[in-house]
Amino acid sequence: MKELMSHNYYHQLFLFFFGIHLLGGDYGLVVMGQNTKQVVIEEFKVGVVLDLNMSVAKVWLTSMNMALSDFYATTSHKRRLVFHVRDSNRDVLDASSAAIDLIKNVEVQAIIGPMSSSQAIHMVLLGSRSQVPIISFSATSPSISLSQNPYFIRTSLEDSAQVNAIAAVVKAFGWRTVVPLYEDTEYGHGIIPYLVDALQSVNTRVPYRSVFPVSASDDRIVQELHNLRTMQTRVFILHMASPLGLRIFEKAKKIGMMSEGYSWMVTEGLGSHLSSYNSSVIDSMQGVIAVRPYIPISKELSSFGVKWKRKFQKENPDIERSLDILGIWAYDTVWALARAVEKLKNANPRFSKGKTSSLNSSDVAKLGVSQIGPELLQGISNIKFKGLSGDFHLVNRQLQSKTFQILNVVGTGAREVGIWTLSNGIIKDISLVETAKSTYLASNKDNLRPIIWPGDTTDIPKGWEIPTNDKKLRIGVPVKMGFNEFVKVEKNSDSYSGYEVTGYCIEVFDAALNKLPYAVLYDLIPYQNSDGKAGSYDDLVYQVNVQKFDAVVGDVTITANRSEIVDFTLPYAEGGVSMVVRVKKDMSKDTWIFLKPLEWKLWVTTGAFFLIIGAVIWILEHRVNREFRGGPHPLYQWGTMLSFSFSTLVFAQKERVLSTLGRFVIGIWFFVVLILTQSYTANLTSMLTIQRSDPTYSDINELIKYGYNVGYQEGSFVFGMLKQKGFVESNLKIYRSPEEFDEAFSKGTSKGGIDAAFEELPYIELLLASYCDKYMMVGEIYQNDGLSFVFPKGSPLGPDISRKILSIREEGKTQKLKQASFKSKISCSNKDAFASSNSLTLSSFWVLFLITGLCAAFSIIVFLIVFLRENRHILNDSNSATREKIIDLLEKFYEYDENRMITYFECNPACNEQNKFVLNEDKQAAETVDTGDSPPRIDNSPSIASFGIVTPQNVNSNTARRNSTTLNADYDIGYFTATSEGDADFENSTPRDGVRTSPLHNLMTHDIDLQGHRGFEEY
Template identity: 40%
Template sequence: MRRLSFFLFYTLASYCFFLVASPVTGDKRDVDIGVVLDMGSIMGKTIKQYLDIGIADFYKVHPNLNTRVVLRVKDSGNDSVGAASAALYLMKNLEVQAILGPQKPSQASFVIDLGTKAHVPIVSFTVNTPNFSPTKTPYFIRTGSNDKFQVDALAAIVENFGWKSVSLIAEDTEYKTGLIPYLDDAFQSVDARIGSRSMISPSADGIEITNELYKLKTMQTRVFVVHMLPPLSYRFFKKVRSVGMMTEGYVWIITEALSDLLTTTIEYPSNSKNFIGVLGVKTHVNTSEDIRFNKKGKYQLNDVDGLRAYDTAQAIAAAVETVRGGNLNQFDHRLNSSNTDPFSTLGLSKNGPRLREAILATKFESMAAGGTFHLKDGELPPPTRFEIINLLPDGWKKLGFWDKEDGLKLNASHDIIWPGDSKKQPKGWQIPTDGKFLRVGIPVKGGFFEFVDATNPQHMTGYCIDIFEAAIKSLPYSVQYEYTADNSSQTPGSYDDLVEQVKKKRFDAAVGDVTIIAKRSKTIDFTLPFTESGVSMLVPVKKDGGIANGWIFLKPLSKGLWLGTLAFFFLTGFTVWFIEHRMNTDFRGNRVQQMGTIFYFAFSTMVFAHKENVVSNFSKFVIIIWMFVVLILTSSYTASLTSMLTVEQLKPTLTDVRELVKNNDSVGYQDGSFVRELLIDQLKFKKTQLRAYKTSDEYFQALTNGSRNGGVSAIFDEIPYIRMFLKDRCKEFTMVGKTYKTDGFGFMFPKHSPLVSDISNAVLNVTQGEEMKRIERKWFGENSWCPVESSSIYDSNKLQFESFWGLFLITGLVSLLSMISFFSKFLYVNSEHLKTSIAAEKSLWGKVSTSMKRFDDKEEEEEEGSSRQMFMNHQMLQNMSAVDTSRDDTPQSATPSGYASHSPPPITSERFFHSSIELIRFK
């Protein structure tokens, strides 16, 4: 404490010494600058101190300048009239060249008008409302923040926590309400909205504030954005705490101006208990050890508005030095002498325009912004960063930042303290605690009571009601509700009437088989759908005794699969022939016989009736794989054809909507349904063709009678109703034709109801779980859906090539690899003969023909030729050996027959070599 007191004394003493010791020459001129502040407030006194320090620091750094700014302070008395009077006095009597202030936005309007008339710049660092624009009033210069710059940071907080609705509470002055349009746009950009607005007068007493809070307490929204300044904000939050709205489940967010004050002034400790758990958006500043202020030794202050005042003082001093020529303290009173305006005696500042331009052009290192002080369009550019703070009993902590480029970044290690000293994130809304139940409207219907039955007001039941109750039970909080039958409609079951009741908030929600369509979504909000979607056509079926379509056997396979199967039949037959025809007589013959063998063998495998035996292991492997493929194809074909033959016996009476329109047939729809508009607007039916029905029994009777007998040829309805109808009538009726897209059934809520998001998530959980199956079994039975549903049954049962491409790939690769392996073996065995044969041919065609003829020859003929050649070679070798022996001089004994009797000498390697040479010569 002594150090702080000493620091203050040292700073002020240095300032006084500087003023006395500074060299004064005839060239240094004093320039009067006016200051309008509420000197009776702590903030006014604080700002004055920062202005003095800013001026002193400037001339301490620049001691040899020719000008000296002299601050002429005038107290506004915390009053708009007082501020105007002070500004008028400073301009008229002291002829100040600029005015710093006023302190509050409510005081600024008249002061700015005076400055504009007198050409005196009005420089303010606290008037931050968007209502005052420097571009519209050129002599108004803003050196503080513009309120509208913070709206994106506020919206980012709301988006981060998933809140969809907020209540705005603002000070009821034109200066504070100027922020509302910018807040509206910012919240809409993050899919949120301002659900309610409360304007509180600065002079409101405790009773008025309490009444407004009780009104807010009865609403669902629990997220409040507060835009006001002291002393109203202190009174307001004191009442917030007293009425029990500073408890768990509530969210309070304060705007920049109040956050800056609460984190810097002496008034927070005395009010801290009223602000615990509040979030705020705070100006991001660079703290500096050079700017410290001590108030009676109680606390240290690094005030945002004070730092802005410090920067403003330096900017004024620099600008005055820039406009130093001539007499700066000079007004020209003659320019307005003939003016009847009572303020014409103010005159015009000769240096005002030049001083304004100099202020706008000033640049230096800012103490408040932490960067360059530079004005653009008469004000500081938008800050790139805001701090997000959390107010605590003993001060405040920084939770993170909102950055223009990166958005909101909260520190995960910092737990947020919410109102009620809770660490659990509030959901942002709750059912009001005024004893009222959620009013749920139920449509009154004349049929299809399985979906919703409101005939007994004391006990409403149905498929839709069970799903709604299951969704409510799965919410992480309790919601009390009561059902009310919608009897307001002249037409029972008219959903459009029910939509209107929800729109007017006569119901808080509506539960029933209500279809989600675009027209309804414009006025109300729907949850996610809980049924499948679409409108289709219901028609009778013909009971044919036989098969009407003689070509039905072609339908089980698609065109692509037929062609692919034929191609692979041929490939398999060709592969077996390619391998077998050189060694197997069953595959020999003339060209026509061999082609016939290829096709016959391939197709006979389909019934495993091929009579040809195969010799090569390659062929056997190919056939085994192909048999497996054929087995799967034939089994699938049989199953598909069986299904089609069964369906063919129940043929729809018609499948094309255009036939109904062309023949002027009558069609039906469910009474009160939107399907009527679809039939007229989209399908182009005439109104005279339409018949409305309420129950499934009426559907049955109308379809049975037919259009010629007072009934209808078809009924159009949503798929859930059609399936319900077909549950026990599959053999008599079917669903055919195109399905017209809808979004299914959903629960209705008023626009922007906070329940929509939570109920949608709950519906999603129910429909994906076992509870949904239990509800369906309860209302529709175990096998609730008809297996025959579409005239496109043939198309749906057709087997596609894509389903078998894996099998075809395997058999194709096996066939190709087998042929390549076999042909490689052939080339290896016959390489010498092929070389000799090809060398003897001169033309390319001759060489190819010779090779093909060799490949077409039977292997037995080749083996016989080779054996014959080997035998001849052996005989020749023996003869040559005998000739060589006869030349020997050794006498030979004669046999009785007269032939030489001797054994041929053994064939040695040398003799075999000579014999081979002779054999080559002989050839």
């Protein structure tokens, strides 16, 4: 208790002497002592320049004084800041004069202020000259360059820091156009370039900028607001200081611009003071979205707010204000300066005198130079501490923040609807900052809490409206002398514009407008150039860019150059440019027409596979099938292979395929051949049936090489395309209508006409419908995006029209409208006018060839595996060299396989119904035997059993059946299918003349009639 009383005593004594110092004048030192101990506190002079007549300045000054008291009450110190306050009177010159006075006469070591960016621009020059740091928490304009003003310190956020948060909100609601409103000051202008860049990065356009003088009259404000009402945009961003900004909201509410359909946003300049505005101001701002720096809530801040309010009301009983963000930054600014001063090593407050001459004796020239300025500047720049506003840390002499608060003015104040952070984008609550994932990086309106918009509605404004002052959209249309099916302009005195515009393009545009949920009023205005003639399409599109027209409706093609200055809707007609030439009739038969059903690649591939399949079948059959052995010379076998392969084309092959793998391959190949032959026949029939028409020219290079004239439609971009292709301009001829098109072709190049024309696909369709028996489209199609409608860059109407065009195209309505518009021109039914290659291509059959190749490869691999396994004794023979092994394997591969050989033979005339074909199960002999006078019984039963010959004379009924062989399936033996029935012991077989017999051990015979048929013989 004694120590506490002693502490309170010294504290009271200190306040007493400090009060005397403030009231009695400037003292260089404050001396405190007890007994023989003395504490010397150095005075550190600091200038303060504010607009003291403004209530907000009183808010900030209260915060600064409280910061001074709190710092020295809680921190041991050896120096004390002493404020020297000056009034800038809202004037740039007064602010500069105050700074000169403070530096020259008072010799302050730092200046806090001024309030506005306009005043700061001049004051920072004085600070740099005298090395006195100018510290401002309210001069936020980015136009004040920190790099060019080394003694300027901004202890607040630069205005440009908030533009990304604003752009994120705009993107979240999909607004395509935004109009900024700002004051005509450094503060107002400074943010605009950064704001426009941020909006453009989210594909939002700024079609207009509204600038208000600070001293604008009410009439001037109302006039400008009425001007904004006549525009389509309904999203406004207000960047102003409080007095002017609040007046604009007041007038906007009176003229109905704070109603449903409008959206208003305010920057930090107004958003930071929302808690200080009275009820009438808040009432005029209902539904406004505000963006301001995020200040984390803490116990210290809450406690300070209570104490600040008590002190402010005591000092300013007639003013109702609340603590704002700048007041908090003012508090932290004083703490930062006091901390930096305590850390100074050189505390010499002296100024060195400036150099002057008789020619330059102004007050600015007489300013001294602070000796501790550089050290103080460095000390403040390096200060880091936990302040009321959060972490106080200057980067490049400027406060940094990556978090902004999004507020919605509703009811009696503002409520938080979201948070924006640099790393997470828009989130609902600050607690999600640590847990938010990358999904939050994309701005999403679902990440915001519900918002009450102007007009007391929760319906999100779409961001634009058709002007409500009965001003119609001025829509330009091309004037065409021909091709009136697309756009037709006729004079009509009853029309507002004096013209009546009809055609396919107009009907599509009206169909899209009719699907919109709102009405669009417009006037169609024919475009004519300064000479009164129809202008080019490029000139017509340019009129939208210079705002002469609000849109262009017509047969305008989307091109890259045009899309740089305007926006196009989705195309309503197909795109592409191709060549049209006269048809050359050829009634004679084409000698080589039989080759044209298939393209050459398909012919080559088919021929190759005939050879491949023939080779594969030969490999699989030649060791077990006598019919693939041919003569003694190898060439005979190759002849057999080729003959078999190509005969499969007509399924007339003589040789029978017996092996399982061979049948597998030939079955697949038969299917492929069947598909090919059927396709070939159908295509050839089509070519021979339909009257053939050939183009006179089909190669663009031929036209260029021989200097033939080519035509293009007047005003079309095709002219530039042809010049790029290499055509000489003198060979490019204009036509304006289908009639001129036909006339130019009838003349030809020799008479000043044309031999080819390049046109867009929609026009070609119309031309061929009119002259389908005379012209045809040939050659390459040069792709483009098609015909579309034109709107200004960022127009909000364009995307809506695009969606409706997509809708009517899906419904097929565009096609119906085109048929109705072109109906009068469809004069023939020949649909073969478009020249195209009817040859079948390899791409249509490559899968079949791939499957066939894989099956053939699989069969060969299996065959080789079995072959090598059966002849592994050759491979395992250690006494033979590798070369000898290879030769032995090749010989083995080529020779007959006596154990497996199956051949066909033709029964000679001597065969009779009693001759039987005998299979010996031990593979040693084959006999033709006489079974007696009775004809053999042929058993075609499909049952599975042992098989053999059964005759009445030769079978001993007492002889037991033995050595039966059971099959698991029907045994295919060519023309017959015999099932086994059993074997018999032919003990009493008798040789006949001319027929050799042998002992019949384990003999089995097939019940097959050999007379006049082909049979088997197995060795």
